[in-house]
């Protein structure tokens with residue numbers, strides 16, 4: 001079959017006139033640090049995810065790192081306390097647990113949704129367990145209801161790593177509204193793309209204040225932005241000036257700029273269109289690839305959860321007679337970009353830190369060995385989707401499998 005002469009990527013930068021005009025407005029006003037665009041973006045993004053407070057920072061990892069740190073500080077967790085974390089996720093979910101001096105304890109995932117399996121959680125709970133890091137992977141909410149029940153039973157906090165999932169609902173409630181703190185990423189190839197960026201959202205004022213301070217070098221919250229000293233009474237100004245350069249905890253420099261916020265806000269205003277196109281593209285691929293279902297496990301979601309299709313995950317089925325590596329190389333040779341489906345426990349650094357854990361997590365191992373994803377983003381045309389389907393069919397035809 002004829003090869004396309006450019007790569008069909010897993011994600012896209014979708015920059016319309018709206019994004020360009022918002023970014024130009026930032027540049028024209030020469031206000032690059034946290035300002036009106038950041039405030040509007042934070043507010044509308046948090047609201048869309050059922051949260052009162054939103055903090056825009058320079059990455060999803062940064063958001064997760066300060067989320068865990070804020071919980072540790074506010075709840076008095078000790079070094080070595082444990083946080084449950086899915087055995088399949090992007091490394092950042094568990095890296096931030098380790099970097100906060102805590103111990104990730106892995107939990108196997110569900111073989112159909114690839115999200116943390118609530119039935120596997122309780123057996124990993126010990127007196128040191130303080131929280132569950134629930135990850136909404138690939139655009140799909142995890143099964144929250146049983147998880148929250150367990151969290152309540154054992155008095156565990158819930159951190160929702162929703163870096164890959166935005167704007168969709170689980171049993172009628174938006175992702176991000178379930179965790180004590182929820183984190184999102186707007187890095188390249190995510191649902192909203194600001195280059196780099198991430199958000200931490202919460203309904204808890206104390207957590208919000210600690211996170212704001214942590215993202216700003218551990219500064220006293222009285223002065224975080226350059227507008228904070230404007231229009232104050234004489235008494236309040238004096239108080240602010242005396243504390244403006246106070247640092248009250250060890251913090252980070254995790255701020256994002258107004259340009260990223262402008263990109264985020266513009267896409268936020270187009271989010272329904274973006275999600276609709278992704279769902280349509282994923283639905284089209286699922287339909288066209290159905291004849292291959294004997295060999296490939298295609299994306300699926302239960303009726304009670306929506307899917308925002310950050311990507312299109314596929315797992316080569318057991319006894320299919322094909323090897324993932326061959327199929328992936330066929331797709332790559334035909335310029336269809338693929339990625340591994342977020343293997344964690346077999347990463348060199350995780351093996352070094354925790355030894356050979358993979359065999360204790362059979363579903364995660366199966367996903368690591370056989371899972372990969374391709375893109376289904378909003379900029380793919382019908383012609384490109386048909387091309388992707390043709391490349392899959394060509395693989396099976398050329399091996400006389402179908």
Ligand SMILES: Cc1ncc(COP(=O)(O)O)c(C=O)c1O
Nearest residue numbers: 059060061090092093163185187
């Ligand atoms: C599940 C998950 N958590 C965390 C992150 C980290 O986000 P960022 O790349 O913005 O730091 C990602 C990024 O891809 C992710 O997929």
